Amino acid sequence: MSAVFGEHIKISIFGESHGPAIGVTAEGFDAGFKINVEALQEFLSLRAPGGRMSTKRKEPDIVKFLSGVKDDVICGSTLTAIIENTDTRSGDYSNLYDIPRPGHADYTAQIKYKGSQDVRGGGHFSGRLTAPLCIAGGIAKQILAKKGIEIYARIKSIGTLTDEAPTAYPKLSEMKKIDLRFPVYNQDKAEAFENIVEEARMNGDSLGGVIECAVFGVPAGFGGPLFEGIEGRISQAVFGIPAVKGIEFGSGFDGSKMYGSENNDGFYFDDEGNVKTYTNNHGGILGGVSSGMPIYFSVAFKPTPSIAKKQKSISLKNKENTDLEIKGRHDPCVVLRAVPCVISAAALTIYDLLKE
Amino acid sequence: MSAVFGEHIKISIFGESHGPAIGVTAEGFDAGFKINVEALQEFLSLRAPGGRMSTKRKEPDIVKFLSGVKDDVICGSTLTAIIENTDTRSGDYSNLYDIPRPGHADYTAQIKYKGSQDVRGGGHFSGRLTAPLCIAGGIAKQILAKKGIEIYARIKSIGTLTDEAPTAYPKLSEMKKIDLRFPVYNQDKAEAFENIVEEARMNGDSLGGVIECAVFGVPAGFGGPLFEGIEGRISQAVFGIPAVKGIEFGSGFDGSKMYGSENNDGFYFDDEGNVKTYTNNHGGILGGVSSGMPIYFSVAFKPTPSIAKKQKSISLKNKENTDLEIKGRHDPCVVLRAVPCVISAAALTIYDLLKE
């Protein structure tokens, strides 16, 4: 509900795309945990540009801890980590105060901040701000892993093209096999995805898609009814990622079309005496509380609003309608780079949840 | 993120289905506002059972203000309103501690509260707890109306049956015409919806559906980037309603299949010099901030988990698998009664938002 995320941990993300640095200030991380900094950098590199389907802007995204970490060990005091901005070409963005880009926050930021916002590179609204999210989320993911909780995500669809899942709902054994550098079940789909994205790019256009995320190992009994529900908590974190426009848990929108007898998940005891459900349409959450089954959800990303095609806009200065052609480096599809962001949002929420 | 909702207003919902009373404690409501109590009762009656498609339990749901209201005027101090529970037949629910109902919170509550929860009628997880949500939401709706903000919702689909909208995105002129007692655009659909629900009920089954909600009149510039975004805020409130499993804003999941050139909403000045967009795929929110266009979203409800059909479950006491047949009064479809709940969740969020 505020710029600070979390009940038991507190996460503030700061920075502008072309300011001195972006970063995160975090409270409540476990004192004594040793961060695997190399693994964290690798996780961040999944989000960094320069990969397949991304802009050409090159940012190394090196994490620098300003506080709360000594010799890679979390001290327990407030943790602040930054990434210094280096490759910024502010010249590209000069007229954003005047002609807002459709689908971007240029216009709404202008109204909200009355012209004081830093528009360069999207400023504080830039997708670049997901890098600090991934710093905090990447650390949370490491801590959770030590507690036996694993989080995976995959590209479910790009545009109208879908990567079929091998099972009715996410299984740890299947998701473990996925290559996070291009997280699809069927590697032939990776190429097909790339092709349609490249095609869109050539047409001066862009594509959106859907990411599926699953959390394995959360014990039953966390969360709560009403505003304490896990769905609402995860949603708040996930909608913090720019371009997200929808989320569904378990069978979600499809489940709304089923009969109760189809959608209900019958209980049983497995061989070790654990309570399980035969199916998992509830997505691991019943009454807002974890059931012990895998928690999973899908996230809809809109197509990148930055496109080369000519668009209709306005000149705020001249108070007249005008056309707009955007120049500069832009991702034709953010879905691939958004995968670690969704994982991070899930990791932070689950970490916060388990601190109850 | 907690049992208390809101940044600038604070909403706590309390009560168990079969306890002495259910209610709401609310902070931050506008001192001096005169509540139209009759209109509030009417709004609550939309949620109350006894209508078409609902259980036969009869609860009058009379609001009683314990504090913060004098002569129907909001004092400014903490407001507490209750509804006394009268028609409770606890005998129906005796074995819920042992055999959890699929799709319900019986099992997860048992783990979370270690058997101390009140299971009668679903206790604190009951859909009945949406009544106090509607008290607070109904008051917020009245206050917003005075500020020129109107909120409507409609049944978009039940099961696989859809009520077609007359326009690409919600328009105030169209939504105003809808009869809230059965909120569909096409009245012939009301009958079709009733028929499939009745058919499901006859089969000992249930149905889910989708509700669309739209908020008109929110000025541009409210909300914020990252965790301050309107989408995340509304989601937290909406997922507080039992049975919600998905939410999407604007073009949502469909938008994720479009090209950027299709999904982007071009800007223009209308005749009065207001900034508008030609289309509204962004659902009135850009970068988490209101654009001045109608805010709208769709909410997926799972089918009512309480069904008469025999289901698979377990006996926690005997630690063995068992079958379950549920008796008692249950709604075969909560979608109709959920409409004021979705409106209330939206109203509380927007009210909180405008207090920034």
Next chain:
Amino acid sequence: MSAVFGEHIKISIFGESHGPAIGVTAEGFDAGFKINVEALQEFLSLRAPGGRMSTKRKEPDIVKFLSGVKDDVICGSTLTAIIENTDTRSGDYSNLYDIPRPGHADYTAQIKYKGSQDVRGGGHFSGRLTAPLCIAGGIAKQILAKKGIEIYARIKSIGTLTDEAPTAYPKLSEMKKIDLRFPVYNQDKAEAFENIVEEARMNGDSLGGVIECAVFGVPAGFGGPLFEGIEGRISQAVFGIPAVKGIEFGSGFDGSKMYGSENNDGFYFDDEGNVKTYTNNHGGILGGVSSGMPIYFSVAFKPTPSIAKKQKSISLKNKENTDLEIKGRHDPCVVLRAVPCVISAAALTIYDLLKE
């Protein structure tokens, strides 16, 4: 910082002195704990009027649980408890909207709520609102007792008269002996206190005083630096009690006059190998964190502002200066009745703290 107190528990207090009921809505209390309702009522009776040094208004203050408690056991869901107001004579307070009483919130409430506040009996600003504080605090106290944490308080002074302590800082063995119905170390002081209060009352005047509170059994390591410090947390709760104007921890204001070599508390290992300090000028808190030594603090209460003597005030209606004579039932000294309130504020804070 808001009307809702607590990080891990959340306490909202509601009600007006002459409204239908006063009460408390509380989140986060331990599911499964069985409340000793009789002991709770006894604790509340310490605050209730009718005792020595108090008004003649007779309120039975019977706690009624609306939610979150079943058969005296805490369910884990939101707990709401109320006390119905019965003995209210609103006729006494008719002109408070016009002529504000010095030392009361009449004027400030008038400005804040623009005349919509309920002034009868002080409305939401009434000392009566400490009754729900004592409900929540009394329950917290019982839960803490089961964890080995005990909280005591005593009257340290009334007016210029002081009750001398037998030890340099509070010891459990000494405080345990105190009779909570008139909590002084030296019973002859009880009579002396009564005499000066009665004398003040006869003169149409009132007295203030200081309460000392001590918490025994809090393990070392709770709290935190900066805004997480225990002192700040306890202060926020304690200043929630009407008429409190000062607080000091350990040697407090006296400590500010000492040399470091006097005020510092040297460490030692006791016979069981526990870390202790020879003295306890730090009041059990170092760097905002509990040291394992008893936590103690003193609270300054101003004299009751309601006095029979003629006072200078204004007529807001006539916009002119005027004299004021207050009629009605008033406590000449709230200090005795405030003792359970201070204990409650401490109990809620420590309970919240231990949930970290």
Next chain:
Amino acid sequence: MSAVFGEHIKISIFGESHGPAIGVTAEGFDAGFKINVEALQEFLSLRAPGGRMSTKRKEPDIVKFLSGVKDDVICGSTLTAIIENTDTRSGDYSNLYDIPRPGHADYTAQIKYKGSQDVRGGGHFSGRLTAPLCIAGGIAKQILAKKGIEIYARIKSIGTLTDEAPTAYPKLSEMKKIDLRFPVYNQDKAEAFENIVEEARMNGDSLGGVIECAVFGVPAGFGGPLFEGIEGRISQAVFGIPAVKGIEFGSGFDGSKMYGSENNDGFYFDDEGNVKTYTNNHGGILGGVSSGMPIYFSVAFKPTPSIAKKQKSISLKNKENTDLEIKGRHDPCVVLRAVPCVISAAALTIYDLLKE
């Protein structure tokens, strides 16, 4: 109640005394406000060491904005400002993990963070962390000044020596005259204060004292009853400053010794028709709400715990009692340097309050 301060603004302070940097992350500061960076640096220099009565450590304390500020103008997005640590000599502090210093957080931090804390220079518990508090507070002070609100503070006493005030309660005209570099009413007292501090230092000892702070220009009607009260809010911020052990508002502890007829402040209309009180024992706050009169309070600081004299402590490693002699650079009295910290705590609270 948490490491994050504020309801409408959110302040996180980070850093360790000998880490790479200390800083502050702040949300909710007014977009469009132009910071007077030179004045801010000057304000910070009041807190910086190297002045009269302080250690010899030389830190320039240059503020560097990482985000939220462009060309000295606040953007509206999250503001992060840091001070890089330069003059750190970590060698001085090597055995703090073993032998805790009396009066310091060494022991409690050790228990809380289980040895993962950064002890160098006091780590996160260091008085150095008040520098970022003064960055945020200094900016808030500038913003408040533009709204007509002025905040002053002065040294009221050091040890047993008091600087007498010219008026019964703080007046703007008198406080304005005070030289903030050594804020006393009577300049001869400055020398007397220096002498007793120097004497203490020569004896290997230290002194505490009391600071009085006053806020002029807050309109009536801000704050609220119970946990919303201004006293509790200010206290939470003020107790965030290391070494604070007490706070009192208005007549405070002295007021508890008065009769109601003495302590009550009669109302009157002044010549311009403003409501005022003849006296100001209520310290500008009635019922937790501002009255329009100056808000003032006194803060007790304990003597600096770092003293050269031999003290009693323990070896945590050897589990035995031991003596301790502290070497290194230490302030014999923090009161002078704490003045801008108290002003900052007040400024942040009042700024937060006015955003209601």
